[in-house]
Amino acid sequence: MATVTYDKATRIYPGADKPAVDQLDIAIEDGEFLVLVGPSGCGKSTSLRMLAGLEDVNGGSIRIGDRDVTHLPPKDRDIAMVFQNYALYPHMTVADNMGFALKIAGVPKSEIRQKVEDAAKILDLTEYLGRKPKALSGGQRQRVAMGRAIVREPQVFLMDEPLSNLDAKLRVQTRTQIAGLQRRLGITTVYVTHDQVEAMTMGDRVAVLKDGLLQQVDTPRNMYDRPANLFVAGFIGSPAMNLVEVPVTDGGVKFGNSVVPVSREALAGTGKGDRTVTVGVRPEHFDVVEQNGEAARSLGKESKDAPAGLAVTVNVVEELGADGYVYGTAEVGGERKDLVVRVNGRNVPEKGSILHVVPRPGELHVFSTSSGERLSD
Numbered sequence: 001m002a003t004v005t006y007d008k009a010t011r012i013y014p015g016a017d018k019p020a021v022d023q024l025d026i027a028i029e030d031g032e033f034l035v036l037v038g039p040s041g042c043g044k045s046t047s048l049r050m051l052a053g054l055e056d057v058n059g060g061s062i063r064i065g066d067r068d069v070t071h072l073p074p075k076d077r078d079i080a081m082v083f084q085n086y087a088l089y090p091h092m093t094v095a096d097n098m099g100f101a102l103k104i105a106g107v108p109k110s111e112i113r114q115k116v117e118d119a120a121k122i123l124d125l126t127e128y129l130g131r132k133p134k135a136l137s138g139g140q141r142q143r144v145a146m147g148r149a150i151v152r153e154p155q156v157f158l159m160d161e162p163l164s165n166l167d168a169k170l171r172v173q174t175r176t177q178i179a180g181l182q183r184r185l186g187i188t189t190v191y192v193t194h195d196q197v198e199a200m201t202m203g204d205r206v207a208v209l210k211d212g213l214l215q216q217v218d219t220p221r222n223m224y225d226r227p228a229n230l231f232v233a234g235f236i237g238s239p240a241m242n243l244v245e246v247p248v249t250d251g252g253v254k255f256g257n258s259v260v261p262v263s264r265e266a267l268a269g270t271g272k273g274d275r276t277v278t279v280g281v282r283p284e285h286f287d288v289v290e291q292n293g294e295a296a297r298s299l300g301k302e303s304k305d306a307p308a309g310l311a312v313t314v315n316v317v318e319e320l321g322a323d324g325y326v327y328g329t330a331e332v333g334g335e336r337k338d339l340v341v342r343v344n345g346r347n348v349p350e351k352g353s354i355l356h357v358v359p360r361p362g363e364l365h366v367f368s369t370s371s372g373e374r375l376s377d
Contacts, residue, residue, distance in 0.1 A: 002078075002155040002188055004028040004051065008060030009070075011046050020046045022212040023060060031186045033179065034217075035203035037193055038235070043212040044192045045160055051190060052158050053077050064155060077156075080149035084161040086141045088133040088148075095120075095129040098147040112151075119147040122181065139170045146178070150185065157182070157189040163198065175202055197238050200224070208232050226365075230372040233280045233365060239325060239340045241280045244332050245369055253279055253366075256310030256330070258358050266366045266375040276333070277375065280365035283325060283342040286357040309358035312339055314349050324348040326355060 008023040021043040028034045036044040049055040051062055053074035061070045069077050088097050098119060099112040107115075120126045123143045133141055142162055149157055162178070163171045179202045182189050193199055199206045200220040207217040208231075216228040227233035233241045246253045248270065252261040260279075270277055289308050312328040326341045326349060341357055349355055366376040 002065035003030050003063075004034075004156055004188055004190065005063040006047070006051075006060070007063065009047070009050055009057055009062050010059035011043075011050055011055055012058045019058075019212050021050065021209075024214055026207055026214065026217055028188060028190065029204075031188055033182050033189045033191065033202065033204045035191045035193060035199040035206045036209060037196055037199040037206055038209035038215075040194060041211075042209040044194075044209050046212075047209070048158050048160055048190060048192050051077075051156070052079055052081055078154050079156045079158055080152045080154040081158040081160065082142075082145050082149050082162045084164045086133070086145045086165075088141060088144060090133055093130055093132060094125060094136070094144050094147075097133065097144055098151055101148065101152050115151040115153075116147070119150040122150065122184070123147050123177075138166050139174055142166065142174060143177075146181070150181075155188065157187050157191075159189065159191040161193055162191075163193075163195075171198075178202065196236050200236065206236075208235060226374070227280070228374055230278060230280075230367050233367065233374075237282060239283050241282050241365070242339050243278055243280050243367075244337055244339075245276045245278050246332060247276050248274075253277060253364075255279070255359060256308075256332070256356075258308045258310075260359055260364060261361050262364065262366055263377065266377070270368055270370075270375065274369050276369050278367045278369045278372075279359070280367065281359040282363065283340040285360050285363035286341045287360060288341070288343060289356045289358055309356045310339075312341060312355045312357055314351055314353050314355060317348050317351060319345060319348055321345055328355065 006024040006026045008025055009021060010019050010023055011021040012019045024047055036047055038044050046055055050057050053072060057070050061068055063069065064077060095116050099116045102112045102115065120129055123146060125143055125147060128136060128140060163174055166174060175198055191202065203220060205217055206220055206223055208215040210231050216223060216232050223232065223236050227236060230243060234243055246255055248267055249259055252259045310330045312330045314326050314328045316327040318325040322345045324343045324345045326343055328339055329336050330339050341355065343349065364376065367374055
């Protein structure tokens with residue numbers, strides 16, 4: 001097993017104006033499951049391919065354990081890669097596919113057979129060893145690709161969106177299997193996905209990339225509770241965090257008809273000339289204070305008797321059984337903003353009604369409007 005270190009690793013494609021990966025700095029622990037996540041074109045697959053030796057490193061270095069592998073060919077890095085398209089040989093059986101790399105390396109047949117059988121047992125593939133890939137489902141083929149990586153007993157597993165070809169239910173099932181398998185084997189794993197739910201449920205730590213730059217690397221819980229900037233806040237979480245620009249007032253921020261307390265330290269960090277901050281509220285961190293649509297409608301504009309909080313007009317309600325999600329619009333600072341609010345699944349509002357919501361003070365995230373950086377503790 002081994003650690004993996006990206007030390008200011010940079011990749012600039014020929015003819016490009018800016019790096020695809022810009023001075024990436026991550027230290028991955030021995031046996032850790034690290035997930036690289038971000039939107040398309042953010043540099044996550046390029047980062048993985050740099051580690052695999054499939055992309056040149058134009059600056060900085062990459063180490064596996066104590067070895068500098070920056071300019072080593074892939075075959076000398078002691079890594080095994082699982083791709084999204086399986087890359088199985090169609091004319092070979094499952095057993096031959098899984099043992100092919102060992103055969104090329106000159107490993108004795110008896111040892112190959114033993115390793116393949118052991119891996120098949122772990123992956124529940126024993127009864128399929130004599131079949132060809134075309135006789136398998138997508139999930140089974142992906143497990144064969146995993147088995148091919150396992151039998152090599154590498155120092156590092158690299159996985160490039162291995163679940164993207166599977167249907168929704170199978171993705172959930174397979175990601176659980178992969179995470180459990182990695183815990184059992186204890187092999188350092190770097191996993192690339194664009195799906196933040198996959199990242200949050202699988203990784204020991206998650207690294208978020210945007211435009212080739214590392215935005216934050218942290219445990220899923222810390223990243224959810226303390227996003228470092230507006231990009232991470234909007235990217236991590238499903239449904240996404242509500243981000244609203246609101247005016248600063250004495251003791252806090254003005255949110256509809258309410259003043260929500262915010263620490264003086266947070267407000268002191270606003271940029272020069274910033275009269276507003278951007279607050280983030282997760283859908284589950286709103287309290288509904290008024291659900292009588294007709295009463296709320298008749299109140300109209302702000303008045304002494306107006307209900308506290310922000311008036312949200314309900315456009316769509318997603319009922320998920322235990323919970324419901326209200327997708328609505330509200331007027332904030334003279335602009336219409338889309339908001340998502342989680343409500344009790346047994347008591348969902350009607351479409352067209354109005355909710356009055358207040359964010360829970362302790363669950364508010366505050367960001368600088370100008371820089372996007374986090375201000376609250």
